Amino acid sequence: MIKQxxxxxxxxxxxxxxxxxxxAKELLPINGKPGIEYIIDECIDAGVNEIIFIISKKKRxxxxxxxxxxxxxxxxxxxxxxxxxxxxxxxxxxxxKIKFVYQNKPLGTGDAVLKTKKFITNNYFLxxxxxxxxxKKNCSKDMIKLHKKYKASVMASMTVKKNNVNRWGIxxxxxxxxxxxxxxxxxxxxxxxxxxxxxNAVIGRYILSKHIFKFLKKQKKGKGGEIxxxxxxxxxxxxxxxxxxxxxxxxxxxCGSMKGYIKSTIEISKL
Numbered sequence: 001m002i003k004q005x006x007x008x009x010x011x012x013x014x015x016x017x018x019x020x021x022x023x024a025k026e027l028l029p030i031n032g033k034p035g036i037e038y039i040i041d042e043c044i045d046a047g048v049n050e051i052i053f054i055i056s057k058k059k060r061x062x063x064x065x066x067x068x069x070x071x072x073x074x075x076x077x078x079x080x081x082x083x084x085x086x087x088x089x090x091x092x093x094x095x096x097k098i099k100f101v102y103q104n105k106p107l108g109t110g111d112a113v114l115k116t117k118k119f120i121t122n123n124y125f126l127x128x129x130x131x132x133x134x135x136k137k138n139c140s141k142d143m144i145k146l147h148k149k150y151k152a153s154v155m156a157s158m159t160v161k162k163n164n165v166n167r168w169g170i171x172x173x174x175x176x177x178x179x180x181x182x183x184x185x186x187x188x189x190x191x192x193x194x195x196x197x198x199x200n201a202v203i204g205r206y207i208l209s210k211h212i213f214k215f216l217k218k219q220k221k222g223k224g225g226e227i228x229x230x231x232x233x234x235x236x237x238x239x240x241x242x243x244x245x246x247x248x249x250x251x252x253x254x255c256g257s258m259k260g261y262i263k264s265t266i267e268i269s270k271l
Contacts, residue, residue: 001047001122001144001148002046002047002048002122002124002125002126002144002147002207003047003048003049003050003122004048004049004050004051004052004119004120004121004122004125004126005043005048005050005051005052005125005126005127005128005140006051006052006054006113006116006120006125006126006127006128007036007039007051007052007053007054007127007128007129007130008054008103008109008112008113008127008129008130009024009026009036009053009054009055009059009062009130010054010055010056010059010102010103010104010106010112011025011106012058012106013025013256015256015257015258016028016256016257016258016261023061024059024061024062025130025131025256026062026130027061027062027065028261029265030133030255030261030264030265030268031264031265031268031269034065035130035133035255035264036062036130037094038133038135039128039130039133040094040097040098042128042134042138042139042140042141043097043126043128043140044097045138045140045141046126046138046140046141046144047141047144048097048126048140049097050097050099051097051098051099052098052099052100052101052116052119053098053099053100053101054101054102054103054112054113054115054116055100055101055102055103056102056103056104056106057102057104063100065091066091066094066095066098067095068091072084072087072088072091076088099119101115101116101119102115103115106226107221107226107227108221108222108224108226108227108228108229109129109226109227109228109229110216110219110226110227110228110229110231110232111216111226111227113127113208113212113213113216113229114213114216114217114227117210117213120210120213122210123209123210124147124153124207124208124209124210125207125208125210126140126143126144126205126206126207127205127206127207127208127229128140128204128205128206129204129205130204131204131254131255131256131260132203132204132205132252132253132254132255132256133252133253133254133255133264133268134156134203134205134248134250134251134252134253135250135251135253135267135268135271136250136251136271137248137249137250137251138250139156139205139246139248139250140205142246142248142249143156143205143207143246143248144207146181146244146246147207150177150242150244151242152242152243152244153206153207153208153209153233153236153241153242153243153244154206154207154243154244154245154246155171155184155187155202155203155205155206155207155233155243155244155245155246156202156203156204156205156206156245156246156248157171157182157200157201157202157203157245157246157247157248158200158201158203158247158248158252159199159200159201159247160199160200160201161199162193162196162199163193165190165191165192165193165196165199165201166190166191166192166193167190167201168190168201168202168203169187169188169189169190169201169202169228169230169233170187170188170191170196170197170198170199170200170201170202171184171186171187171197171198171200171201171202171245172184172185172186172187172188172197172198173185173198173200173245177244179247180246180247180248180249181244181245181246181247182200182244182245182247183242183243183244183245184237184243184244184245185237186234186237186238187202187230187233187234187237187243188230188234189222189223189228189230189231189234190223200245200247202230203248203252205248206229208233209236209241211236211241212229212232212233212236215232215235215236216229216232219231219232219235251267251271253267253268
């Protein structure tokens with residue numbers, strides 16, 4: 001059973017400047033609710049009971065958000081506002097499930113994942129990228145069901161435009177399992193449209209074997225001088241570790257850019 005999740009949060013959020021020059025993008029409100037709370041709720045609903053946040057010293061406000069007890073207790077004592085009490089109880093519930101590790105140098109998602117090695121106790125764990133919201137259907141829950149059935153790593157997938165493939169990791173497909181799932185034979189990080197083996201992209205939900213840590217430890221820097229999780233996954237596939245691509249059925253929202261962030265608020269308000 002998948003009981004642990006990791007969420008990389010140390011990124012600088014440059015696509016959301018100037019907001020992120022003073023504020024953690026994951027705490028920006030999306031339809032009145034911090035973006036990170038949608039991700040936490042997805043984890044909890046999927047049965048996860050421990051969530052590891054990877055932050056940096058520059059993102060300490062994320063930790064403060066969950067550890068601002070003195071502020072809430074003082075406010076509740078003076079105001080007795082039912083809404084504030086509800087919000088504080090919700091944050092306390094979240095806090096019980098969260099651990100923090102630090103990635104102070106921006107060396108990529110692969111390096112961020114490696115920082116969690118000593119905390120992962122089970123054979124497989126869930127990873128969610130906070131820029132990718134998937135609404136209406138719990139993608140993590142569906143992927144966990146798939147993992148239980150096939151005892152494999154699983155990555156979320158969607159079809160993207162061919163001229164847009166250089167934004168994503170892109171899959172090669174080995175064979176179809178059914179209309180929503182397929183066996184992955186290869187994955188390439190941010191290929192050009194000419195290099196791309198398909199237009200099936202990796203979206204920010206992963207179930208990974210803890211074997212990935214030994215590959216990450218040896219992983220050389222890739223595009224942009226960063227350590228990419230995709231490059232280590234590629235090596236795992238070459239070493240016969242099974243990976244399944246899952247075409248999720250929820251509504252995808254990219255809240256990591258200014259345009260996407262604004263759109264996410266509008267779309268969620270309609271749900």
